[in-house]
Amino acid sequence: MAGAEKRRLSRPGTDGPHAVSRSPFLLGDFHVHSTFSDGKSAPEDVVLAAIARGMRYIGFSDHSHTPHDESYCMRKERAAEYRGVIARLREKYSDRITVLCGVEQDYYSDMPSDGYDYVIGSVHYIRAGGEFCEIDGRPERLVAAAEKYFGGSIAALSEVYYETVSDVAAVTGADIVGHFDLLTKHNGGGKLFSESDPVYISAWTAAADRLLAGGRLFEINTGAISRGYRNSPYPSAEQRRYIFSQGGRFILSGDSHRPENLCFGFEDLVSEPGLITPEEFARGLKGAE
Numbered sequence: 164m165a166g167a168e169k170r171r172l173s174r175p176g177t178d179g180p181h182a183v184s185r186s187p188f189l190l191g192d193f194h195v196h197s198t199f200s201d202g203k204s205a206p207e208d209v210v211l212a213a214i215a216r217g218m219r220y221i222g223f224s225d226h227s228h229t230p231h232d233e234s235y236c237m238r239k240e241r242a243a244e245y246r247g248v249i250a251r252l253r254e255k256y257s258d259r260i261t262v263l264c265g266v267e268q269d270y271y272s273d274m275p276s277d278g279y280d281y282v283i284g285s286v287h288y289i290r291a292g293g294e295f296c297e298i299d300g301r302p303e304r305l306v307a308a309a310e311k312y313f314g315g316s317i318a319a320l321s322e323v324y325y326e327t328v329s330d331v332a333a334v335t336g337a338d339i340v341g342h343f344d345l346l347t348k349h350n351g352g353g354k355l356f357s358e359s360d361p362v363y364i365s366a367w368t369a370a371a372d373r374l375l376a377g378g379r380l381f382e383i384n385t386g387a388i389s390r391g392y393r394n395s396p397y398p399s400a401e402q403r404r405y406i407f408s409q410g411g412r413f414i415l416s417g418d419s420h421r422p423e424n425l426c427f428g429f430e431d432l433v434s435e436p437g438l439i440t441p442e443e444f445a446r447g448l449k450g451a452e
């Protein structure tokens with residue numbers, strides 16, 4: 164991405180105090196990390212930043228515990244504290260913003276996903292040869308996993324990835340399918356594999372069909388753009404077209420780890436077909452205002 168383009172994307176709402184309120188799609192973000200997992204800011208600082216931006220909804224979605232990798236996730240014994248802290252913030256700022264407590268539930272988490280306002284179901288690892296292979300990590304690790312278990316073919320690896328994704332709602336109880344094609348994180352320009360490979364296309368189509376049959380909402384996630392890994396959101400434009408054509412709906416997600424990335428790039432996505440607003444999402448949740 165050109166530097167100027169990236170700077171423009173990274174500063175939504177800076178062209179005037181009312182810029183944020185122009186579109187109802189910019190009034191909330193439900194994929195947000197805090198210091199309870201790998202976010203850089205305490206929840207209250209995130210809430211204050213959201214209020215300062217004119218947002219009306221903020222939902223925390225810290226990472227559920229994964230026993231095989233504790234480097235980024237919530238410690239098991241802190242889950243109750245997390246819910247308590249967010250509940251207190253919800254109360255404290257209730258006249259200014261609706262604060263929700265969700266979780267980004269990994270497919271291989273060993274913690275329950277009940278007790279949250281909503282669940283984002285995400286696949287960050289696949290199992291191959293009894294090993295957890297990281298999908299979200301450095302590209303060399305993905306290439307190494309493909310070499311070791313899939314004859315060097317990332318398209319073949321994608322079959323296992325999307326089989327896992329197809330099951331993510333059933334396993335995690337997800338309301339929202341997280342970063343559907345996370346596997347493409349480092350595949351800008353097709354440098355790791357071809358996304359036109361029929362094996363790849365049929366793998367993701369089958370996963371999308373199964374999730375759509377369950378009526379799941381998909382996120383359009385800009386987190387890898389704000390962190391400089393990609394120029395376009397998850398899922399890919401082709402996947403979004405397919406999902407929408409099959410009746411799927413989307414919600415915008417910043418997947419922010421810093422408050423300045425709340426609602427990152429949303430202003431460029433407000434015309435996406437099939438979007439629901441933050442207000443519609445919050446209204447549909449049990450117990451939400």
Ligand SMILES: [Zn+2]
Pocket residue numbers: 267285287341342
């Ligand atoms: Zn994730």
Ligand SMILES: [Zn+2]
Pocket residue numbers: 194196267418
């Ligand atoms: Zn996330």
